[in-house]
Amino acid sequence: xxxxxxxxxxRIFIGEADKWEGKSLYEAIVLLAKKSGLAGxxxxxxxxxxxCKSHMHSSNILRLSDxxxxxxxxxxxxxxxxxxxxxxxxxxxxxxxxxxxxxxxMYRA
Numbered sequence: 001x002x003x004x005x006x007x008x009x010x011r012i013f014i015g016e017a018d019k020w021e022g023k024s025l026y027e028a029i030v031l032l033a034k035k036s037g038l039a040g041x042x043x044x045x046x047x048x049x050x051x052c053k054s055h056m057h058s059s060n061i062l063r064l065s066d067x068x069x070x071x072x073x074x075x076x077x078x079x080x081x082x083x084x085x086x087x088x089x090x091x092x093x094x095x096x097x098x099x100x101x102x103x104x105x106m107y108r109a
Contacts, residue, residue, distance in 0.1 A: 002107070003039050008081040009102035010074040012088060014095040016045065017067035025091065026070045032091075036084055039076045039107065046071065051096065075102050 018025035026043040033041035046069035074081065081099065088097060 001039055003075065003104045004077050005104050006078075007075050007102040007104045008078045009100050010076075010081050010084070011098045011100075012072040012074075012092060012095060013049075013051070013097070014070050014072070014092060015051075015067045016070050018070075018092075018094065020091050026072050028091065029072050029088070032087060033072075033074050033084065036080075036087075038074055038080055038084060041072060041074045044071045044073065045069075051094070075104065 012026075012029060014025050016024070016026070020028040030041045030043055049069035051069075074084070076084075085097070085099075
């Protein structure tokens with residue numbers, strides 16, 4: 001698979017406890033990205049964060065949280081990313097989705 005040098009980076013900011021059809025939302029997004037033939041996706045768990053409701057999510061031992069922040073990153077061509085976004089609109093009920101330029105330097109198996 002080849003990604004153009006002028007690709008796009010899609011970031012989806014959600015919570016660890018967010019669900020889609022009985023499974024973790026981040027897992028559902030990564031699996032859908034694979035099924036959709038996107039170049040790759042990574043789910044990254046955060047240690048601390050807050051969103052539009054200003055509710056703090058933290059891994060602090062004194063505040064055990066089961067809803068830590070998760071960021072799913074996907075890099076591919078603009079065309080493929082744009083085809084994927086409408087599916088996210090259905091799945092992501094709360095969160096933030098950003099899209100930015102990505103200069104793809106290398107993508108090797």
